[in-house]
Amino acid sequence: MTTGTNARHTMTDKQFGELRKIIYTRSGIHFPDGKKYVLESRLGHRLAELELEDFDQYIAFLTMGPYQTDEFQEMFNRITINETSFFRNEPQLEIFEKEALPRIIEARRSTTKRIRIWSAACSTGEEPYTLAILLHRSLGVRLMDWHVEILGTDISEKALTTAAEARYTDYAMRTTPALVRQRYFTQDGPYWNLQPSIRSMVNFELHNLKDRLAAKRHGHWDIIFCRNVMIYFDDTMKQQVLRMFADQLADNGYLFIGHSETIRASDAPFEPLPIPQGFCYQKARLGRAAA
Numbered sequence: 321m322t323t324g325t326n327a328r329h330t331m332t333d334k335q336f337g338e339l340r341k342i343i344y345t346r347s348g349i350h351f352p353d354g355k356k357y358v359l360e361s362r363l364g365h366r367l368a369e370l371e372l373e374d375f376d377q378y379i380a381f382l383t384m385g386p387y388q389t390d391e392f393q394e395m396f397n398r399i400t401i402n403e404t405s406f407f408r409n410e411p412q413l414e415i416f417e418k419e420a421l422p423r424i425i426e427a428r429r430s431t432t433k434r435i436r437i438w439s440a441a442c443s444t445g446e447e448p449y450t451l452a453i454l455l456h457r458s459l460g461v462r463l464m465d466w467h468v469e470i471l472g473t474d475i476s477e478k479a480l481t482t483a484a485e486a487r488y489t490d491y492a493m494r495t496t497p498a499l500v501r502q503r504y505f506t507q508d509g510p511y512w513n514l515q516p517s518i519r520s521m522v523n524f525e526l527h528n529l530k531d532r533l534a535a536k537r538h539g540h541w542d543i544i545f546c547r548n549v550m551i552y553f554d555d556t557m558k559q560q561v562l563r564m565f566a567d568q569l570a571d572n573g574y575l576f577i578g579h580s581e582t583i584r585a586s587d588a589p590f591e592p593l594p595i596p597q598g599f600c601y602q603k604a605r606l607g608r609a610a611a
């Protein structure tokens with residue numbers, strides 16, 4: 321097989337089976353039968369860059385020797401789907417802004433004045449920045465009296481690098497209301513730069529949703545957003561992640577999931593908010609787990 325950058329590397333079914341097992345074990349991302357072409361095309365270029373002859377060599381490179389950690393990172397940068405946008409699914413964000421936030425603000429107003437929000441699997445940052453904008457809008461000048469923490473995490477280091485830059489193209493802005501664009505961004509040629517005051521409200525960190533211990537280190541969150549990632553997981557991984565979210569949510573904390581995702585099959589203690597299009601769950605008190 322040739323190894324130039326235009327080389328076409330073919331993946332055998334056996335190689336696909338091995339690779340998807342390795343990927344699943346590390347990340348919970350499940351590549352179903354029929355998705356071989358995705359791995360083949362996304363990793364084919366990598367083989368060419370590394371001047372490897374075939375996927376057997378790549379699997380060896382990935383699993384043995386001193387480069388494996390770096391290569392796993394490189395692989396996740398390439399195989400993850402980072403599709404997102406500012407103000408994605410507005411009806412759901414309205415529930416965040418009009419239901420969840422006011423309740424938390426009311427509960428903390430005369431106590432800790434602390435709000436902690438985790439955007440898990442945040443991709444290139446549009447989701448946590450959207451939440452920061454909404455929080456800024458809700459609290460206004462009162463924001464300075466509050467201790468707000470918003471953390472965006474993802475398994476893709478490449479996506480997080482983009483997030484930290486806070487500089488976006490029209491594509492990222494496609495679902496953003498015009499007023500928000502005017503108020504919170506400055507245009508710079510083809511880019512939209514997010515206002516530094518919003519940028520500074522969000523921290524980013526590399527995190528694999530398989531890593532329960534790292535999640536534990538962060539303590540309890542009032543709100544967790546984890547949208548449009550569980551679709552890539554199988555039921556076992558989904559269950560693990562949902563239990564971890566239940567552990568890491570404060571009592572009465574809120575979990576927002578993607579509109580095409582469901583947590584029905586999980587035994588994690590969440591109760592759905594009775595709001596259509598909400599895709600929002602509240603952590604149930606002990607002994608009141610949702611069916």
Ligand SMILES: C[S@@+](CC[C@H](N)C(=O)[O-])C[C@H]1O[C@@H](n2cnc3c(N)ncnc32)[C@H](O)[C@@H]1O
Nearest residue numbers: 347400403404441443475476528529547548549
């Ligand atoms: C489609 S994006 C969703 C972004 C955002 N939450 C949204 O809904 O707009 C899915 C993200 O999940 C991340 N991801 C996939 N598996 C992950 C894992 N095991 N741990 C952390 N992030 C993961 C991917 O890197 C990708 O950025």
